[in-house]
Amino acid sequence: MLLLDRLQAGDVLVADGAMGTMLMSGGLKSGDCPERINLDRPELLSDIARLYGTAGADVVQTNTFGGSPLKLAQYDLEDRTEEINAAAVRAVKNAVGPNVLVSGSCGPCGRLLEPYGDANPDDVEASFARQMSALVEAEVDVLCIETMMDLVEAQIAVRTAKKIAPSVPVMATMTFDSTQRGFFTIMGVSVADAAVGLADVGADIVGSNCGNGTADMVKIAAEFRQHTDLPLLIQPNAGLPKVERGLLVYPETPEFMASHVAAMIEAGVNIIGGCCGSTPDHIAAIRSAVDAAVS
Amino acid sequence: MSIVQQLIEKLQKGDAKSVAELTRQAIDQNMGPKKILDDGLLAGMAVVGEKFKKHEIFLPHVLLAARAMYAGLDLLKPLLAKDGIPVIGKVVLGTVQGDLHDIGKNLVGIMLKGAGYEVIDLGKDVPPERFLDAAQESGATIVGMSALLTTTMPVMKQVIDLAKERDMFGTLKFLVGGAPLSVDYAREIGADAYCFDGVNAVECVKSFTVER
Numbered sequence: 001m002l003l004l005d006r007l008q009a010g011d012v013l014v015a016d017g018a019m020g021t022m023l024m025s026g027g028l029k030s031g032d033c034p035e036r037i038n039l040d041r042p043e044l045l046s047d048i049a050r051l052y053g054t055a056g057a058d059v060v061q062t063n064t065f066g067g068s069p070l071k072l073a074q075y076d077l078e079d080r081t082e083e084i085n086a087a088a089v090r091a092v093k094n095a096v097g098p099n100v101l102v103s104g105s106c107g108p109c110g111r112l113l114e115p116y117g118d119a120n121p122d123d124v125e126a127s128f129a130r131q132m133s134a135l136v137e138a139e140v141d142v143l144c145i146e147t148m149m150d151l152v153e154a155q156i157a158v159r160t161a162k163k164i165a166p167s168v169p170v171m172a173t174m175t176f177d178s179t180q181r182g183f184f185t186i187m188g189v190s191v192a193d194a195a196v197g198l199a200d201v202g203a204d205i206v207g208s209n210c211g212n213g214t215a216d217m218v219k220i221a222a223e224f225r226q227h228t229d230l231p232l233l234i235q236p237n238a239g240l241p242k243v244e245r246g247l248l249v250y251p252e253t254p255e256f257m258a259s260h261v262a263a264m265i266e267a268g269v270n271i272i273g274g275c276c277g278s279t280p281d282h283i284a285a286i287r288s289a290v291d292a293a294v295s
Numbered sequence: 296m297s298i299v300q301q302l303i304e305k306l307q308k309g310d311a312k313s314v315a316e317l318t319r320q321a322i323d324q325n326m327g328p329k330k331i332l333d334d335g336l337l338a339g340m341a342v343v344g345e346k347f348k349k350h351e352i353f354l355p356h357v358l359l360a361a362r363a364m365y366a367g368l369d370l371l372k373p374l375l376a377k378d379g380i381p382v383i384g385k386v387v388l389g390t391v392q393g394d395l396h397d398i399g400k401n402l403v404g405i406m407l408k409g410a411g412y413e414v415i416d417l418g419k420d421v422p423p424e425r426f427l428d429a430a431q432e433s434g435a436t437i438v439g440m441s442a443l444l445t446t447t448m449p450v451m452k453q454v455i456d457l458a459k460e461r462d463m464f465g466t467l468k469f470l471v472g473g474a475p476l477s478v479d480y481a482r483e484i485g486a487d488a489y490c491f492d493g494v495n496a497v498e499c500v501k502s503f504t505v506e507r
Contacts, residue, residue: 020445030446031393031420074395112398116355150355179350186398188353241445243480248445276445 003059003101003142003169004204007231007270012290015059015103015235015273016052017283021250023048023063033075035067038087045091053096055280056287059271060100061144062088064135065107070119070127074110082134089138103144103171104135106157113152121156128160136165145172146209146235147275149185151197158201171205171233171271172198176220178212183220191220195227207233210275212240214252214260218267225268232269238277250277254285261289298326299335302367306339309359311366318367328374332411336367340409348494354402357493361405368408382413384504385435387426389417391450396443399473399493403439406493407500423454427463436466437500439490442473452484459485468503472496 069078111119148154161170176183198206217236238250305313343360346352397419458464472490481489490496
């Protein structure tokens with residue numbers, strides 16, 4: 001069944017966990033372009049997708065977070081935008097069963113928009129359009145615009161997606177910090193602004209990813225629910241990373257993340273996954289918790 | 296309203312054109328570059344920093360205010376140099392090798408310049424030796440390093456280890472910042488301080504420059 005139909009039917013879905021964290025354990029070095037792996041080692045992406053599929057994810061993401069030409073240009077790879085995005089979709093499709101939905105990840109363009117930055121909105125739109133066309137061409141089931149901090153950029157991305165592929169569902173999530181005045185992105189977007197602003201331009205699913213950890217995400221989800229009836233996607237980090245004996249460690253265990261699943265569903269979340277630091281073990285634990293909560 | 300008060304107000308609004316105009320007027324009235332800088336531009340940036348710290352305003356606001364500050368500062372710089380007014384301190388700043396994220400680092404640079412420091416901004420993807428070479432060449436005593444990626448955080452330690460090798464560790468203070476960082480991480484790698492935002496970075500730099 002298609003994504004929106006399943007949500008309509010009241011299913012609570014499970015999304016996958018971190019990509020970067022998995023790539024690093026797979027050998028990605030500091031300073032390497034993560035999307036170069038799509039060309040050089042697609043089998044690693046299939047391995048990761050398979051692990052998440054086996055863990056029980058209903059939605060598995062492509063390794064295309066930085067796959068827009070504006071972002072790839074930082075590594076002189078913008079000419080290979082189409083190949084890079086297509087290879088990522090293929091790698092996931094080869095690895096997961098027909099019931100798993102493939103989500104095309106689209107991260108920020110990495111530049112600040114005018115007038116406070118130097119990026120021209122038309123260039124940003126063209127950049128998203130090129131990446132999204134490649135993802136849609138390769139037949140993703142859904143586009144996921146994520147880790148957004150500037151509502152204007154997120155809105156450009158959503159509009160672009162709807163323009164080039166009106167029938168492909170669009171998920172759009174933003175990243176919030178906790179401040180003494182509530183949750184805001186670094187660009188000053190509140191949860192209410194995000195919920196309303198993303199819905200206004202046609203997002204089918206809204207929510208939040210990355211951030212400070214699972215407990216905050218329950219509050220962010222509840223705030224989203226006050227301002228929108230759209231399905232909510234929530235993908236927290238496994239907390240903020242710490243260094244232990246020279247190694248990077250994310251503090252939240254699979255059990256800890258899973259222990260918040262009931263509260264998330266209570267808050268109105270429809271798709272639950274993970275972001276940085278979450279692993280297939282985290283997703284397996286979330287899967288069990290979702291199954292337990294809805295049964 | 297006095298000229299400095301107008302400067303403070305226009306700067307906060309990010310009105311670069313008016314800030315340049317008012318700065319020129321103040322210079323013409325023989326106000327003295329140091330006074331225009333301290334009581335006008337830096338006072339305005341201090342208000343911006345304070346509001347940013349309280350999350351009353353956010354990054355876009357700060358960037359626009361900074362652009363307005365630079366519009367005035369560019370006019371004052373030659374005059375300050377001519378008067379032989381020394382800078383209160385120099386800071387070498389950069390995003391570490393392998394990391395191309397510079398929004399946070401730029402914000403720290405803005406806040407430091409807004410507090411009157413000279414900033415030697417090395418940009419992004421900066422190799423370890425560049426940080427130390429730049430400090431040596433400029434005579435800066437403080438090195439600020441930024442990283443957004445968990446994969447590039449370890450480069451900060453390489454810089455500090457290299458400073459130890461080169462016998463520069465004792466004479467330099469190392470500040471680190473970036474989304475995935477923490478006080479614990481700063482301590483672990485031997486940095487002198489973890490700065491959680493641009494305003495806090497200024498506070499850290501102040502505490503180290505006063506010490507000397």
